[in-house]
């Protein structure tokens with residue numbers, strides 16, 4: 001597919017990967033609409049791109065549905081929906097120690113937000129015989145984010161829902177992609193949006209967006225910005241016990257003396 005002549009809505013579009021995707025899709029000739037919870041960052045991104053933006057909490061189904069209707073009325077049909085909003089929920093102590101509100105928020109942002117979008121958009125997309133649903137999951141959805149059980153579990157669920165969408169509707173004109181990046185220098189990891197990375201394993205959001213857009217143009221189901229993730233996933237499937245042992249060794253390296261997870265530094269240890 002080509003972005004030229006298409007309209008893409010990007011959630012989490014105010015920052016990081018979502019914002020970089022908005023720039024890259026625009027550069028390739030597509031139109032974008034941004035959704036985010038953060039009004040200041042959203043306005044800044046929308047003004048920089050001269051594109052429409054809507055403040056929206058994607059975990060509120062009624063709010064998300066009314067945004068979709070407003071976008072369709074004001075700007076026309078939505079060709080592609082990218083669920084990019086994401087949150088970390090680091091385990092305070094042990095793997096079950098994040099409270100229920102943290103688990104619910106991770107589930108709502110990473111899984112239900114995409115279910116709500118698909119529920120609202122699929123009838124029209126199926127009528128039109130075309131549409132593209134994209135979820136920015138994570139390598140943690142195939143492997144694991146050490147120190148963030150809620151993130152890992154809900155990103156696995158995000159990958160699973162993408163599989164269900166593709167199996168149910170992939171031959172009805174609906175394209176589906178799930179993006180599983182490893183480390184990208186974004187505000188989520190404590191970097192500026194425009195941080196330029198020259199470190200191994202850490203992509204800038206701009207470079208990640210280029211790779212993701214290449215995968216979307218090819219309509220790949222699974223888009224990996226870090227090809228080594230395919231090797232790790234294969235190793236995990238073939239040697240689950242060895243994989244757990246290796247992850248335990250990695251866990252030991254990832255905490256500093258006070259037991260704090262160095263989230264922005266993790267790429268250096270992989």
Ligand SMILES: NC(=O)c1ccc[n+]([C@@H]2O[C@H](COP(=O)([O-])OP(=O)(O)OC[C@H]3O[C@@H](n4cnc5c(N)ncnc54)[C@H](O)[C@@H]3O)[C@@H](O)[C@H]2O)c1
Nearest residue numbers: 012015016017036037057058085086138183184186187188
């Ligand atoms: N940065 C990485 O290394 C990395 C790696 C793998 C996957 N991801 C995933 O990529 C996606 C984008 O991450 P990022 O690093 O750009 O993060 P980011 O924090 O830079 O941007 C995420 C955006 O999502 C928005 N958001 C959060 N909750 C929301 C809600 N309820 N409604 C609307 N907007 C909401 C935030 O306001 C923010 O602007 C996330 O799903 C993340 O899990 C990131």
